[in-house]
Amino acid sequence: MEIPSTRGQSYKGDSYQPTGTSQVMVFYPTWQEFKDFPGYIKKIEQAGAHFSCGIAKIVPPKEFNPRPKRGTDYSDVDNYVIKEPVKETIDGAQGIYVKSNKVFKKQLSVKEFRKFALSSTYKNPKPNLEGAELESLYWRSICKGEPIYGADTEGSIYEKGVHEWNMAQLGTILDDTKNSGVDIKGVTSVYLYFGMWKTTFPWHAEDMDLYSINYLHFGEPKYWYAISSESANRFERLMQQTFPDESQHCRSFLRHKNFIVSPTILRSHNIPYGTMIQRPNEFIITFPHGYHMGFNSGYNCAESTNFASDRWIDYGKNAHICRCRPDSVEIDMRPYMMKYRPKHFDAWFNYWYAEKRIVLKGRNTKRNHLQIAADAEDSMPETTKWRKDSSSPLHQNAATIQPAAIKESSKKSDKSTARKKLASKGLDGLWASSAVNLYAERCWNEKRALEAPHCAICQYFQPVQQLVFTKSVPESSQRLISFMCFAKDPLRMPKIPDPNEDSLLSCDSCAVTVHRNCYALMESDNNIWLCQRCSKRSPELIRGTTCHLCELRGGAFMRCVSGRESSWVHVICAILSRRTSFDDPATRLMASYQPPPKHGYPNEDVVTLSADYMDALGAEHEVAEYECELCGRLRESLIKCAACEGSREPVYVHATCGRVGKMFVERREYPLVAVLVCDKHENYFDSDEETSEISSGEEVIVSLDSEVKVERGSVMQKFENEYAMLDFCDGSFSKNTPFEDIVTCECVKCDRRYHQSGARIRVRWTDSKLYDAYYRGAIICTEYWVRLHSSPKSPPIILARSDIFTHREMLPEQLKNRLENTEKNDSQ
Known part of the structure; x- marks a missing residue:
């Protein structure tokens, strides 16, 4: 399998020089390789085609001919009928455009269409141009004229009996849908596309984020622009910011195929893209969630359809669907998830x-x-x-x-x-998907800086019940996090002490305030300090900075690499994400995010975090797209509330949304390290749930010594006791800790008994050792004095309701067996 470079080199007999910033890989399969379509797609992905760019070009071997009987004779195609060809109108300026379509005629024969395409009104005015010169002509004249596009014409011009790369029978797992009796036009069936000069397909990803295959039968070349799935999220953010009204109306507005930005816009926002020319007898493959657009350089005919692979399933289950158009495509993913x-x-x-x-x-x-x-x-x-x-x-x-x-x-x-x-x-003005508002971000940062402990990172570790506001930002304040939050592994801990009190720095541009030891070690210039986001970067790049892991702007940003994609994250998002590591916990200059497995990206250059750490809260939410409980937006790698472990309905949120929703971060022992906790776990109830009332004198069965010993007894008296509910830093919890066992607390204000919810405390346990924990609230528990039948003269013992079983209740099988064995031994 030959994989020549596309940058600065000619392909076999091809003089085209790519103009993009990413590499579009070109492949030349052998005839034997070509016969196995699904297998060859897997091969090119193993070679990295899908994370190199959003498309790849396949030049078929000389043995391939989709029409072996006719050869290169396509005269029969003149009789094909194009239903509802459209006239395209493109409006806009300065690299930002919107395309609209209106039906030209109800139907048009291909012969008639060809006459239009080759007429002086519609033909390419400079047919000898190619490459960068032709692209420049296209972008200069994009708003001129109304070319006619014969798109979405159902049918195929492959001859019967052709099995190799025949779009009607590609043999991929998308056939599961077809075999179930469902035909989705253009997705499970084949479409023909008849183009002319300057007919355009705007930026889009395929329906359900499927793969697609496009074969150019004859005519002038197609020009393609493409963005890889790794850069898709940043590209979507750019488009949302560029077209905010459309984005608010429809979250999946790019599926409308109406919106265009030029390569100049992509370059100014540092979004990598690739370019490629497609000539007759060449295939273009587009990859899941890879964005692409392009134009035709003259009269031509292409054939296209969608297909799928096992890797697509993890894209399809998360695909966003347009809800405002009746022709939007949706494939229910339940059968695929159940099967694969x-x-x-x-x-x-x-x-x-x-x-x-x-x-x-x-x-x-x-x-x-x-x-x-x-x-x-x-x-x-x-x-x-x-x-x-x-x-x-x-x-x-x-x-x-x-x-x-x-x-x-x-x-x-x-x-x-x-x-x-x-x-x-x-x-307002802080959502990453809305128009950029740097003033709103600065105001947000200035307001947050007045909230103790003033550091935009440490603030997430301060319970909202303990908020204290000041009139100005002090020179230093208490630091609430440790270097372990950046190391995420005891073996990577920097050999420097964790300061309890630390000096504060405020960015002269965006006003974000951070502790010196909570942020990257940035040098100041003439007593002016700038954060990473604002230091030595163009205004366009500063405005385009958004977090790779959440939906809000404002706060402390740092550089991040995701696969080969250069991006940005909030420092707090990097701390809480279990797929994100800090390259150096001591300097904190760069973070690395491990893309979900569906990207198929090798992570050799990423700091490998232990499985204990990465799976400490389960791994499913890191790769599945769930809904943020606070903003309602969908995303992979949401943060899971640590206190919801085992809940039927765990809470998933963005880290930054969590703070707005009054959640906060707690330091825990390794491998938890730092976790988000929602206030769902405050004490809203004033008593324990009871299965049933137990009366004085009632005969009961009791479980003693961690269920090792089981005895019979009689209830002497019922009473209520108030206890503290705690979450310990090792991940365990207690609902019946006596208040007097709490030795110290970090409450801003308390009466030494009732502490502030979320306050960090130290508890003396039954082994006389001190343990770190977080106070959750007070709870009133019902308890019972029970006299054991085995020791009637001994004082009654105090037991919780959970340790007592009445004769009306089903005794757990394990306890039942122990009770029978105990009574059997006693009788002997």
Whole structure:
């Protein structure tokens, strides 16, 4: 398999010189390799084609001919009918454009279309240009004229009997949909595309983020621009910022195929892209979630369809669907997940389909997190909401689905209402998907700097119940985090002491304030200090800086590498992400994010974090796309609340959203290190849940000594006791710690008994040792005096309800066996 470089070199007999900043790989398969389409796609991905760029070019071997009987004779195609060819109009300026279509005629024969394409009105005015010169002509004249495009014409011009790379029978796992009796036009069937000079396909990824294959049968070349899936998120952010109105109307507005930005815009925002020319008898492959656009240099005919591989499933299950157009394509991923991802199916299915979410709105309950974040005071009735419609057909177009059925419902919901309330609380202009507002970011940073401990990173470790505001920023303050938050491994701990008090630095440009030892070691110039984001960077790059792991601007940013993609993250997002490492915990100049396995990217250059650390809170949420409980946006690598471990409905949020929603970060022992905790775990109830009431004098069975010993006894008296609820830094918890065992606390204000929720404390345990923990609140527990039958003259013992079983209750099998053995031994 030959893989020549595309940068600065000619391909076999091809003089085209790429003009992009990324490499589009070109492959020349042998006839034997070419016969196995799925196998060859796997080969080119093993060679890195998919993370090199969003497309690859395949030059078939000389033995290939899609029309062996006719050879190069395409005269029969003149009789084909193009249904509803469109006239394209492109408006805009300075590299930002919008394309619109209007139907030219109800139908047009290919012969008639060819006459239009070759006429003086529509033909290329400079047909001898190629490469950079032709691209320059296209971009200079993009808004001139209204070319006619014969796109989306159903059919194929392969001859029957051709099996190699025949788009009607590629033999990939997308056939599962076709074999189920569902035909999705252009996705599971084949489309023809008849182009002329300057007909354009704007920036888009394929429906359901599938692969696509495009073969140019005859005519003038197609020119392609492409962005890899690694850079797709940054590109989507740029497009959302460039077209904010369209983005607000439809989260998946790029699927409309109307929006264009030029290579100049991409370069100014440091978004890598590749370019390629496609000549007749050449294939272009597009990869999952890879963005591409292009134009035709003259009259031509191409054939295209979609396909899938095992790697696509992890893209398809997370694909965003346009809900505002009736022809949007959706493939239900349940059959694919069940067949190809059986180990991940249950967690994914239970989150999106099987679980009915109960949203309790009101005070004195375990409130919905959105209500907490929005400070909703009004009492509202209980409502229920399905994440997805579990009764929907397996494969269908979006037009047949109820608006509220799946992920991106356009119907207003509690989440959209909460987002508006969040925006009204000072987040306007801070969403990464909205138009850039540097003034709003500076105001946000200035306001946060007045909140003790003033450091934009340490603040996440301060419980919201302990907030203290000052009139000005001091020179130094208490530092709440440790170097372990950056090392994430005891073996990588820097050999320098952790300062408790640390000096503060404020960026002269964006006003973000950080501790010197919480941020990158940046040099100041003439007593002016600039953060990483603002130091020695162009205004365009500063404005384009957004976090790779969350949806908000503002705060402390640092450089990050994801695979080969250069990006930025909030320092706090890097601390909490279990796929992100700091290259040097002592200098903190760079972070590295390990892309999810679906990217197929080798991570040889990334600091390898231990499996104990990466899987400490489970790994599914790192690779599956879930919904942030606070902003409602969908993303992989959301942060999971550590106190929700084992919950049927764990809380997933962005780190920055979590702070707005009154969540905070806690330091824990390795491998937890630093975890996010939601206030769902405060004490909203004033007593333990009881299975049933136990009366005085009632005969009971009790479990003693960690269920090792089981005895019979009689209840003497019932009483209530108040205890402290604690989460220990080793990950364990307690609901019955006596208040007098709390030795010290870090409360801003408390009465030595009732501490502030979230405060870090030290507890003296039954082994007389001191342990670090976090105070969760007080709880009233029902307890019982029980006299054991085996020692009737001994004083009664105190037991919790969970250690007592009445004769009305089913005794666990293990305890039942122990009781029988004990009584058998006693009788002997």
